[in-house]
Amino acid sequence: MVASIKFLNRFFPFFFALDEHNNLVNVGNSLAKVLNWNGDPLPASDVLRLRFPYEVELSYQALQDLIGAVIIFDIKGKKSQLKGEFAAFRGDSQTLFFMGSLLLNPDENMDQLQLNLADFPSNDNSSNLLFSLRAQRAALEEVTGLTRQLKEQQAEMRKVNQELMQYTHAVSHDLKTPLRNIMSFMQLLLRSLGPLSGPQQEYVDFIMQAARRMEQLIKDLSTDASIREQPAKFQDVNMQRLIEDVERGLRSEMNAVNGKVVFSALPVIKGDYSRLYQLFSNFIQNSLKYRSDQDPLIRLEAKQEAAYWVFSVADNGIGMDKAFLPKIFKPFIRLHSQTDIEGSGLGLSICQRIVEQHRGSIRVDSEPGKGTVFYIQLPR
Numbered sequence: 001m002v003a004s005i006k007f008l009n010r011f012f013p014f015f016f017a018l019d020e021h022n023n024l025v026n027v028g029n030s031l032a033k034v035l036n037w038n039g040d041p042l043p044a045s046d047v048l049r050l051r052f053p054y055e056v057e058l059s060y061q062a063l064q065d066l067i068g069a070v071i072i073f074d075i076k077g078k079k080s081q082l083k084g085e086f087a088a089f090r091g092d093s094q095t096l097f098f099m100g101s102l103l104l105n106p107d108e109n110m111d112q113l114q115l116n117l118a119d120f121p122s123n124d125n126s127s128n129l130l131f132s133l134r135a136q137r138a139a140l141e142e143v144t145g146l147t148r149q150l151k152e153q154q155a156e157m158r159k160v161n162q163e164l165m166q167y168t169h170a171v172s173h174d175l176k177t178p179l180r181n182i183m184s185f186m187q188l189l190l191r192s193l194g195p196l197s198g199p200q201q202e203y204v205d206f207i208m209q210a211a212r213r214m215e216q217l218i219k220d221l222s223t224d225a226s227i228r229e230q231p232a233k234f235q236d237v238n239m240q241r242l243i244e245d246v247e248r249g250l251r252s253e254m255n256a257v258n259g260k261v262v263f264s265a266l267p268v269i270k271g272d273y274s275r276l277y278q279l280f281s282n283f284i285q286n287s288l289k290y291r292s293d294q295d296p297l298i299r300l301e302a303k304q305e306a307a308y309w310v311f312s313v314a315d316n317g318i319g320m321d322k323a324f325l326p327k328i329f330k331p332f333i334r335l336h337s338q339t340d341i342e343g344s345g346l347g348l349s350i351c352q353r354i355v356e357q358h359r360g361s362i363r364v365d366s367e368p369g370k371g372t373v374f375y376i377q378l379p380r
Contacts (some may be wrong), residue, residue, distance in 0.1 A: 004091075012099040014084060018044055020094045022060045034075060034102070049074040051083060063088060063096055075102065175214070183211045217346075223278070224350050232272035232357045239266035239311075242273065243300060246281045250288075259288050259296035266302050267309055269378055275354045280313070282347050283374055287315035292369070308360070309380055314373040320366040328364065 005026065008015045013030035023041040031037070035047055050058045051072040056065075063071075066088050073084045086100030186207060190196070196204065240263075247254070247261050254260070261284060280300070287298045299314045320328070329352040355362045358378050366372040 008097075008099060012101070014102050015086075015097060015099040017091060017098070018060060018063065018096045020060055022058070025095065026097075031075075031102075047076045049076060060096065064090075067096070070100070071098070073098075179211060179214055183208070183215075186211070224346055224353070227275065227350060227353050227357070232275060232354075234270050234272060236268055237271045237273050237276055238268050239276075239302065242266075242277055243280060246277060246284060249277075250281065250284055253285070253288055254296075257288055257291060257296055259291070259298070261298045261300065263300035266300075266311075267380075269309055269380065271358050271378065272354075275357070279351050279354045279376070282351050283313040286347065287313070287317055287372075290315075290317040290372070292316060292318050292371075304380070305377070307380055308377045311376040311378065312373055313376070314371060316371045319368045319370050319372055320364075321368055322366070325364055325366060329362070 009029050013028040014034075015026075015028040016024055016031055017026035019025045019041070021041075022044050024037070024044055024047065025041050027035065027037050035042075045058055048058060050056060051074055053066070053071070056062045067090055068088065070085055070087050073086065075084055084100055084102045086098035088096060088098050091097045186204065190204065243261070243263055243266060284298055288296050294316055297316050300311065301314075302309050302311045304310075329348050352362055355376055355378070360376060360378040362377070363375050364372060365375070
C-alpha cells in the first residue's frame with residue numbers, strides 16, 4: 001500500500017481516500033496543502049461537497065455504487081473555488097480511493113482565488129498544475145466577460161423586438177380607422193355622383209384597389225406581430241377536421257373559381273389549432289390566387305417519416321421558376337405585380353414562422369406551368 005500511495009502522490013497528487021465511516025484517512029500531497037490537512041482522520045463532509053451525480057448523497061455506502069465512475073466534488077475550505085473530478089475505485093474492504101485532479105469552478109467568484117507555488121509541493125507536476133489553473137482562470141474570466149456581453153445584447157434585442165411589436169400593433173390599429181373611412185366615403189361619393197365616365201371609373205377602381213391592398217397589408221402585419229409576440233398553444237389537433245373547417249371557411253372563394261380540395265385520412269398532431277388553420281388556409285388561398293387556366297385542384301396528403309408527419313399541399317397552378325424558390329419565404333417578396341395578383345408579400349413568411357413555432361420545417365417544389373407543392377414537416 002505504501003508503494004501505491006507513492007505512485008498516487010506522483011501522478012495524482014490530489015487523490016484522497018475514505019474509510020467506512022466516511023472519514024478522510026489519506027490525502028495526496030497537493031490536496032493536503034490546499035486543505036491544510038494535518039494527517040488526522042477528517043469527516044469528508046467538512047471538506048467535500050458532491051456536485052455530480054446530484055441524486056447521490058455523500059456517504060460511504062452510496063459512493064461504493066459509483067466505483068469506476070467519474071465524480072465531481074467541490075473542495076471546501078480556503079480554496080472554495082476549486083472543484084475536483086475523480087474516478088472512484090476500491091482500495092481494500094474498508095477503504096475507497098478517489099484519484100483525479102482539481103479544476104477551477106466557474107460557478108464561484110473567480111476574483112477571490114489566489115494561488116501561488118507555496119500552496120503546492122515543489123515538483124514538476126504541481127508547477128504544471130498551477131500553470132494550468134492560472135490559464136483556466138484567465139480563459140474562464142474571458143468567457144465570463146463574453147457571456148455577460150452576450151446576455152446584455154440578448155436583453156437589448158428582446159427590448160427592441162418588444163418595442164417593435166408594440167409599434168406594429170399601434171400602427172396597424174391606428175391605420176384601420178382612416179382606411180375604413182376612405183373606403184366608406186368613397187362608396188358614399190359613388191352613390192351621390194351616379195354613373196361615372198370611363199376615366200372616372202378607372203380612377204375610382206385604382207383608389208379602391210389601393211385601399212384593399214392597404215387593408216390586407218395592415219391585417220398581415222398585425223397577424224405577423226401577434227404570432228411573434230404570443231407563444232403557440234399546443235393541444236391535440238385533428239387535421240382531418242381542421243382541413244374540413246378551412247374548406248368551409250373558403251367555400252365562397254373556391255366556388256367563385258370552381259376550385260376543389262382533395263385529401264385523404266389525416267392524423268392527429270400536437271399544435272396550435274388557430275395557427276395551423278391559418279397555415280393551411282394560406283396555402284389553399286395561394287393555390288386559388290395563382291391558378292392556371294384549369295379549374296384549381298388542391299391535393300393534401302400526410303405521410304409518416306421517422307418522428308415526423310410530412311404534409312404536402314399540391315396544386316395545378318401557374319407554378320414558379322426554381323430560381324425564385326429560395327426567396328419566397330422572405331417578407332415582402334412578390335413574384336407578381338399588384339395589377340396581376342394582389343397580395344401583401346407576407347403570407348408565406350407568416351407560414352414559415354408558424355411552422356418554426358411548431359418545431360418543424362417547410363420547403364417548396366415548383367415548376368412553371370406544372371403547379372407548386374409545399375412540404376410541411378411537423379413532429380409526430
